[in-house]
Amino acid sequence: MTSWSAERPRDPLRRYLSAWVGFSAGGQFSQALSVAVVLFATTTQAIRSVMGWPGALAVLGTLLVLAALSLFGGRRHIEWHGILPVSLIALFGFMAVSVLWSEYTWATLGGVAYAAGFGALGLYLALGRDLVQVVRAVGDALRIVLVTSMALEIFSGLLVDQPITFLGIRGDLAAGGPIQGLAGTRNYLGFLAALALVTFAVEFLTRSVPRSQAVASGVLAAATLLFARSPVAALAVVALVVAGLALQALRRAPERRRPLLQGVVAAVVVVGATVGWAVRRSLLGSVDGTSDVTARTALWARIRDLAGVHDITGWGFVGQWPSEIFPYSTILAPDGRPSPTGLNAFFDIWLQLGLVGVLLLVVAGSLALVRSWTTASGHPIVAYVWPALVLVLIGVTALAESFVLFEGTLMLFTAIATIAARKRSWRTRLPRVDR
Template sequence: MTRRALGRRYLSAWIGFSAGGRFSQALATVILMFAFGQPTVQALVGSAGTWAVLVTLVVLGGLSLLGQRYRIEWHGVLPLSLLAFVGYCALSVLWSEYSWVALREFAATLGFIGLGLYLALGRDLVQVIRASGDAFRILLVVALGLEVLSGLVLDVPIPGFGIRGDIAYGGPIQGIGGTRNFMGFVAAMALVTFVVEFLTRSVTAWRAVASTALAVIALMLVQSPITGLAMIALAVTALALWALRHAQPRTRPVVNGVLGVFVMVVAVVAVLAHSRILAEIGAAGGSASRLALWSQLRVLIEQHPVQGWGWVGTWPSEPVVPFDVVLAPSGLPFTSALNAFVDAWLQIGLAGMLILLGTAVLAFARAWVTATTFPGVAYVWPAAVLVLLAVTSTAESYLLHGAGLMVFTAVLVIAARRRSWRGRLPR
């Protein structure tokens, strides 16, 4: 047997192995752990190591999908809105003034979108929820363990991980997130996942209760106002979904209309009384810094209002205009625009921001209709995740990179699988 034939045989055997259920589920869990633990991975192995892990996971995911190609339904699955967004980001690389940096970051964007596609196509929804639950249990245990080690055992901070060791004072904690806001995002995602796991009976009752308690403890310790607002939104979403799922089909449009009016009224009140609300929840200081940042970005956006400066996702650490001229009061550069849609407007202009907004609205509409009409309880998870991403995106740019972008891609494709109009077209 020639060396070339032997290589093909080994490759075929590996593709067959990677398409197996156990390997695919383990790979999905590792992908979720890497994405949500990326700040810790970055601190441990640096940028080169993080890139190596990302590329490896993308290759393994691609081989696994290749082995499953005959049982994956591809017809009308990939949403046109997602393709339009990715295509516009690719075009923005051409007119950016930092093409090499933009090309590198666009490659990272494609990597996390690819991981999201693997979760949506290589696993069914219940399997994605189960893999997420396993990943979040490990991440929360590691995060709280590091905080206990830093704040109670050693009584010293761990600067490399961004941990200040304040758990002895009740927080805030940073855990594996690097910041309390990202740690709060991880804990909120974990809580949503654990509750849906319990409702779908994917795990035993004691494991669900213990996992939920772990997530609640983490949420209490992060002391993040943004996460607090997200939890309020999730509680309202849970009540609305419960009411709609138990309503008669003929009354659902009325209930949805009432909910829409309620959301609009709450949004108007929040805008008019935002200063008092932020002061009550202890976010006035963070709001002031964000308003100051957005006023700086407005000047930059006005220079390229339609097409933007060029896609980067996460702001580059090297000195690149315009990102290195936006400084915090401390003199340090910001790492994002602290708002996903303002960030998108800066990078890909008004046109790209509207594509992203349309993609998000369409995904939520599909996920909401499926969650309120489809009998499977698991379909509540995509709708709740999109609500969490929407609220968090008003104060952070997680939607544009890393774990946020990966999860957004996964739930976008999962929602489109049930509601895409292209699924009705002839093959």
């Protein structure tokens, strides 16, 4: 009698938890959660400005709990065999190991945990949703971001003619830009607009949304890109156009000729990248980016000096730079304030994780790009073009910004690397073990 009465009160709780887990694994909840994840990850800067670090971390923690419940509820439908890329595991693992030699242990612990949180959200997108659903989630989130950003810019630049300081909006829309929107900087807003262009184009081609909505979304993304006046985004869009045309040619070519064409494309990319780097000042100058090059060159020279102190393993991973900690407190932007990032993913990770970190990032990115590009060039579903083009966008942007090392771009990189491994990982050929 006692045993029966003791167990009975737990039954309603068990049923409630079971019902909640089942609901969280449902399609509508998972898709809504995916949109919320992408929306949070791409507007983290604005959320921190409004809610502070405690509020942003609370939102991140809540999303992680909901994502874990959703994955747990749908665990029987998830293919885990050989899906997590070893290169990505090695990159995050080395971030964590850098705590051992970091001279600012607590900052490194916080930076690693923060990066791991966004990496986990990326895994949720890759495991809990199929590719078309991921594209839809990214598209819906970016529509919200761009509409809100343009509304705020119109309010600031045209209606009240005053900056919205706490969001980083200067109110320069009436002068033709540059605008910052919810992104906080023109380069990140330009990156989001370029990402939106790719996403909306894939939505249009896959008929995931009504044609009128896809066209209107594309016009909005193009207008945002134009008013952002980001030289980095402008060059990235050029690379996207070239990559898109190359993929279209490969997809239309006979299968027997694709290996030869892939080799030609690879050779053109290497030559083009070499020439582009050699004339980078002229390229950026042609899109009003000369001052950006001067500031970046001075910043990278300072990073080289500091990275040489711990050139193999780096100073310890922190993600975005804490301005109060050495050596980041000594790396100043042109306005005299400490720079928040290295304005180049490779210089940035060299400072934080040394040459080992640079190698791991290059290997992880290269494997993801090769896998996604190979799949995109031959897969009959056009949605598989999206991962390859997004990785091209991330790779080109990484030469002038450090977005890939934190928050939304890190989440997208993790998700796409995992999606690419789902189709091309060598571990999928290993024998399965029944448990």
